[in-house]
Amino acid sequence: MFRNLTTLFRYRGLIQTLVARDLKARYRGSVLGFFWSFFNPLLLLLVYSFVFTVIMPGMHPEEIRPYGLFFFCGILPWTWFSSSLSESANVLISGGNLIKKVLFPAEVLPIVAVLANMAHFFLGLPILAAFLIYYRRPLDPVELLWFPVIVVVQLLLTTGLALLLSALTVHFRDIKDLLGNLLTLWFFSTPIIYSMQMAPENYRWVLNLNPMTHLAISYQEVLFHVGPHGHWKWLIALGVLSVLVFFAGYFVFDRLRDSFAEEV
Amino acid sequence: MSGPAIDVVNVSKVYRRFARQKQFATLKSALLKGSLIRDLQPDETFPALRGVSFQVPKGCTYGVIGRNGSGKSTLLKCVAGISRPNSGSITVDGRISALIELGAGFHPEISGRENIFINGIMLGLTKKEVQKRFDEIVEFAELQDFIDAPVKTYSSGMYMRLGFAVAIHVDPEVLLIDEVLAVGDQGFTLKCLDKFAEFRRRNRTILLVTHSLDLVERFCDQALWLDKGRTKAEGEPKRVVAAYIIDVEKSEEQELSKAESARLAASAKGEGAAPGGKLPDNPVESGEAPADMFKATEGRWGTRELEITGVTLLGEDGQPGHVFQCGEAVRVKMSVRAHQPLEDFVFGFGIFNADGVCCYGTNTNLEELQPDEISGEGEVTFIIDSLKLVEGTYRLDLAAHKLDGYPYDYHRLLYSFRVKSRTKDVGIYRPDHRWHFSPTIRFKGGNRAGRG
Numbered sequence: 207m208f209r210n211l212t213t214l215f216r217y218r219g220l221i222q223t224l225v226a227r228d229l230k231a232r233y234r235g236s237v238l239g240f241f242w243s244f245f246n247p248l249l250l251l252l253v254y255s256f257v258f259t260v261i262m263p264g265m266h267p268e269e270i271r272p273y274g275l276f277f278f279c280g281i282l283p284w285t286w287f288s289s290s291l292s293e294s295a296n297v298l299i300s301g302g303n304l305i306k307k308v309l310f311p312a313e314v315l316p317i318v319a320v321l322a323n324m325a326h327f328f329l330g331l332p333i334l335a336a337f338l339i340y341y342r343r344p345l346d347p348v349e350l351l352w353f354p355v356i357v358v359v360q361l362l363l364t365t366g367l368a369l370l371l372s373a374l375t376v377h378f379r380d381i382k383d384l385l386g387n388l389l390t391l392w393f394f395s396t397p398i399i400y401s402m403q404m405a406p407e408n409y410r411w412v413l414n415l416n417p418m419t420h421l422a423i424s425y426q427e428v429l430f431h432v433g434p435h436g437h438w439k440w441l442i443a444l445g446v447l448s449v450l451v452f453f454a455g456y457f458v459f460d461r462l463r464d465s466f467a468e469e470v
Numbered sequence: 471m472s473g474p475a476i477d478v479v480n481v482s483k484v485y486r487r488f489a490r491q492k493q494f495a496t497l498k499s500a501l502l503k504g505s506l507i508r509d510l511q512p513d514e515t516f517p518a519l520r521g522v523s524f525q526v527p528k529g530c531t532y533g534v535i536g537r538n539g540s541g542k543s544t545l546l547k548c549v550a551g552i553s554r555p556n557s558g559s560i561t562v563d564g565r566i567s568a569l570i571e572l573g574a575g576f577h578p579e580i581s582g583r584e585n586i587f588i589n590g591i592m593l594g595l596t597k598k599e600v601q602k603r604f605d606e607i608v609e610f611a612e613l614q615d616f617i618d619a620p621v622k623t624y625s626s627g628m629y630m631r632l633g634f635a636v637a638i639h640v641d642p643e644v645l646l647i648d649e650v651l652a653v654g655d656q657g658f659t660l661k662c663l664d665k666f667a668e669f670r671r672r673n674r675t676i677l678l679v680t681h682s683l684d685l686v687e688r689f690c691d692q693a694l695w696l697d698k699g700r701t702k703a704e705g706e707p708k709r710v711v712a713a714y715i716i717d718v719e720k721s722e723e724q725e726l727s728k729a730e731s732a733r734l735a736a737s738a739k740g741e742g743a744a745p746g747g748k749l750p751d752n753p754v755e756s757g758e759a760p761a762d763m764f765k766a767t768e769g770r771w772g773t774r775e776l777e778i779t780g781v782t783l784l785g786e787d788g789q790p791g792h793v794f795q796c797g798e799a800v801r802v803k804m805s806v807r808a809h810q811p812l813e814d815f816v817f818g819f820g821i822f823n824a825d826g827v828c829c830y831g832t833n834t835n836l837e838e839l840q841p842d843e844i845s846g847e848g849e850v851t852f853i854i855d856s857l858k859l860v861e862g863t864y865r866l867d868l869a870a871h872k873l874d875g876y877p878y879d880y881h882r883l884l885y886s887f888r889v890k891s892r893t894k895d896v897g898i899y900r901p902d903h904r905w906h907f908s909p910t911i912r913f914k915g916g917n918r919a920g921r922g
Contacts, residue, residue, distance in 0.1 A: 223597075305552075306574075307571035
């Protein structure tokens with residue numbers, strides 16, 4: 207397993223190229239091209255702002271206003287997370303040709319899916335920055351140092367789950383269909399459109415079990431809320447968990463690796 | 471020279487086949503009975519390779535031949551490391567490039583240029599190395615004008631050429647090739663062969679899986695014949711190929727005789743053919759001749775006063791057979807039976823090729839043999855001293871009829887045989903021939919006469 211991990215490092219050039227290819231190919235043929243990376247989250251923001259400020263106004267307390275900004279802090283990382291998982295569930299099957307015909311470390315494919323979506327996440331950040339400037343939110347530079355930590359934790363967690371899902375989907379194709387619904391449930395179980403304080407007291411422990419909760423809160427704490435990053439203990443714990451998830455995911459993937467060429 | 475480039479020791483590979491539907495249908499019951507683990511065991515296994523061992527020395531071009539489903543591609547995939555054998559070990563010394571499917575990693579939406587980079591990197595080059603070889607690759611693929619168009623607009627030939635060009639320019643120490651030479655036009659194929667020759671000159675190792683025996687004989691230093699996952703022969707290519715051809719002929723033989731019995735059975739409609747390809751005894755009184763005698767439709771008709779009861783084709787060795795070498799002595803033996811003494815009879819013989827063209831036809835009347843009398847059982851043998859037909863499948867017409875054409879027993883295209891030839895000449899008939907050249911015209915290896 208660890209030897210395979212080191213060979214993976216040798217393939218970083220390939221991963222880099224494939225991520226670039228993914229980004230290039232995604233919007234090839236569309237008029238706006240690369241700008242879709244900006245417009246997509248923006249449009250999503252409009253939809254949710256419309257629903258929660260025009261159709262259902264007054265749903266959110268003072269502390270999560272301006273609502274659009276609050277929502278954006280959560281939806282950007284969520285999109286990264288959920289797109290990575292739904293893509294990687296499919297990636298080994300759609301890339302079957304590569305696995306069967308080219309000598310090629312299969313884990314590159316889900317990793318590329320995660321990294322390409324991370325690139326989209328980064329491309330959404332300038333919009334977030336624009337909003338921060340527009341609303342004149344004060345940002346604590348020391349608190350911003352936490353930002354890369356949160357990103358790394360999310361990267362590890364997402365990659366671990368992506369590896370696990372991609373390997374299992376080869377054997378159980380049902381996962382693909384199940385995952386869509388699961389991700390919807392997961393989305394509403396994460397404080398993205400609401401804040402943790404709005405959740406009923408006696409159900410908070412359920413939300414606390416959701417690793418994405420702590421990532422979303424961390425993003426909100428650093429980028430949205432004024433004051434020190436109070437969630438760091440949870441974040442560190444989640445960091446440790448993410449490392450475990452990553453290795454567990456990689457372990458399962460490594461175990462099932464030999465069956466891919468025959469099953470896809 | 472150090473150890474071998476490829477060392478395959480006792481490799482076996484078993485493919486599992488699950489009866490998928492059954493597996494899912496019984497998942498619930500499996501859980502209830504607690505037999506989930508047992509039910510997840512494969513229902514059937516299919517051994518693709520059974521204990522194959524061989525070594526390919528460095529710089530050797532090694533050919534693997536065998537029929538469809540003999541495990542050639544599985545072997546190549548195992549050597550490439552794409553799939554793993556169930557037992558045995560494979561060691562490969564040096565960088566491998568496998569030409570198994572060309573352009574497997576191409577992304578249709580992006581340009582040929584970008585795909586070259588991605589494919590090259592996928593095959594193990596660095597970006598700089600691809601950069602260095604880029605022009606050469608494009609030129610080799612003959613795609614200078616289209617290199618910036620998205621790959622989805624390429625024709626399949628262009629796609630394959632680009633895939634081949636990238637793969638061949640990876641410059642591996644060990645090159646694995648699976649039947650990919652059938653790409654592009656003649657010129658491109660020649661270019662590919664030149665590239666292989668260059669590989670050989672530079673002492674690279676090549677493992678070639680192919681159906682082209684000619685290629686194996688011309689290019690390979692050693693050959694391996696796989697049959698149903700086992701090594702059937704290994705060694706000098708000419709010897710291995712010859713053994714393989716004999717085996718293929720044998721099985722073709724079986725197929726032809728099977729097909730022949732089927733045809734005979736069909737022509738004896740409703741009467742039930744006797745086993746072993748023997749003709750039915752009951753004459754078909756109502757049998758009618760087809761309107762156009764030169765139209766090749768198989769069948770049997772006639773009154774059977776004089777009956778052809780059996781037909782055997784004999785080769786040079788005197789053994790019955792259906793596959794003959796070009797130039798071999800062949801005899802066609804008909805067993806006949808006259809149900810009453812007859813004074814008016816003609817025996818006819820005709821050869822048709824697979825297109826239904828009559829290659830030759832004659833009868834005893836045309837050759838001015840005056841019938842006198844036939845009674846009871848007898849044998850008629852048509853002796854061909856040298857079968858001068860080009861390679862192909864041929865069918866036989868055999869007949870017994872009256873001088874005026876009244877049919878006793880007419881067997882149209884019921885018997886077939888195959889002619890094999892090492893020379894790939896074309897047409898139908900090969901006349902005895904030689905070449906002669908004046909001294910100013912020279913060929914490599916001396917002006918040898920053609921094999922006529």
